Amino acid sequence: MPEGHTLHRLALTLDRAFAGTRPRASSPQGRFVDGAALIDGRLLERAEAWGKHLFLVFEGDVILNIHLGLIGVLDVTGYEGVVPAPVGAVRLRLVGERHVADLRGATVVEIVTPEEMDATLARLGPDxxxxxxxxxxxxxxxxxxxxxxxxxxxxxxxxxxxxxxxxxxxxxxxxxxxxxxxxxxxxxxxxxxxxxxxxxxxxxxxxxxxxxxxxxxxxxxxxxxxxxxxxxxxxxxxxxxxxxxxxxxxxxxxxxxxxxxxxxxxxxxxxxxxxxxxxxxxxxxxxxxxxxxxxxxxxxxxxxxxxxx
Ligand SMILES: [Zn+2]
The missing domain is CATH 1.10.8.50 (Helicase, Ruva Protein; domain 3)
Structure with a gap:
């Protein structure tokens, strides 16, 4: 299972790849179609990690909450020219001008409100x-x-x-x-x-x-x-x-x-x-x-x- 350093490193990686841009979001596997539609083309303000939780904060108080759990993987890769095709069961894909992020197998992938994010944080000990x-x-x-x-x-x-x-x-x-x-x-x-x-x-x-x-x-x-x-x-x-x-x-x-x-x-x-x-x-x-x-x-x-x- 990823420990806190993995999630904070992911937050930094996502921040560098996508913050301040409007990545396209989709669910190639089909299990997060509605959630992806809510963030598709929306400005990503920042990515944050708290303990083992990852939050992508988009404009308009739309927040994506991810918990990788035991087997979840979030790959962030660079590309030039043609966007590479998704491989395997990709629940959520973000595509920017030079980077692709593919999420597979996570325990939690959901859109939450700032209040719901605060409630999750309130249950965590100090990081x-x-x-x-x-x-x-x-x-x-x-x-x-x-x-x-x-x-x-x-x-x-x-x-x-x-x-x-x-x-x-x-x-x-x-x-x-x-x-x-x-x-x-x-x-x-x-x-x-x-x-x-x-x-x-x-x-x-x-x-x-x-x-x-x-x-x-x-x-x-x-x-x-x-x-x-x-x-x-x-x-x-x-x-x-x-x-x-x-x-x-x-x-x-x-x-x-x-x-x-x-x-x-x-x-x-x-x-x-x-x-x-x-x-x-x-x-x-x-x-x-x-x-x-x-x-x-x-x-x-x-x-x-x-x-x-
Ligand atoms: Zn000893």
Missing amino acids: PLRAGTESNEPERALARMARTGRTFAETLMDQSVIAGVGNLYRCEVLFRHRVDPFRPAKEIRPATFLRIWDDLVDLLAIGVAFGQIITMEHQLEEAREILRGLDESASDAYRHHRLTLVDWQGRDEAEAGGRPAYERSGPFPREYAVYQRNGEACYTCGSRIRTRVVAGRNLFWCGRCQRRR
Whole structure:
């Protein structure tokens, strides 16, 4: 399932491709014909992500709400000349002068009012990628944690406690701070949680920039180095809301119809401290990484390293 960094990267990609234009909208598969007609040719003001929700805000308070769910995919590709034909069951297609967006398999695709959008946002916990803005204070998550009997690992997956974190970030951030996943959430020290929050703010932003979850310190150092270098050559990046989108395989390729950068497997080897390393030796202490289903997904952790609360 896509985690928050994927949705924020998609919002940046859609913003760059379509904001300020009037894309044509259609439903090649036929299951979103009425919704597509409502936004067809309408001015797209902006694309926004909140946690794992994506909103395309069109003029006249017409808002498209998308939740990709487990298997949904939104492809944004560049083209020149003839618009490429849709492939597979495309629920919604947006066509601009140089870009096509195809949505398949999403759990939620609907037109909503600003009030309905606000109601959805009110159910979400603070989003680390919106840190520093109103209603995204980590103290809100702490308040929710104080009122539950669930374990910390369970609450980290609850979008009403903290928005945008999925299973991979959950496993890795718990290990990075050596926190016991099975501690009741209300027993986690506020100082520990605030350190985890600050870490997520940093990790998720790097995830947005590269379209990949990066949690190993040596890879993070390299990623930060690349981002620092981009300050001098801003043409390699797209910036919005303090977030940066790096076309790490080169903008030319992406705009010439290659796979969208956010969708490819990322510039760094897939390497994690605990995620999917069940039975392998912990890099820190050598004991075996363990796994158990927690909140519907496989949690991975090191029982020796992770004892903090
Ligand atoms: Zn260990």
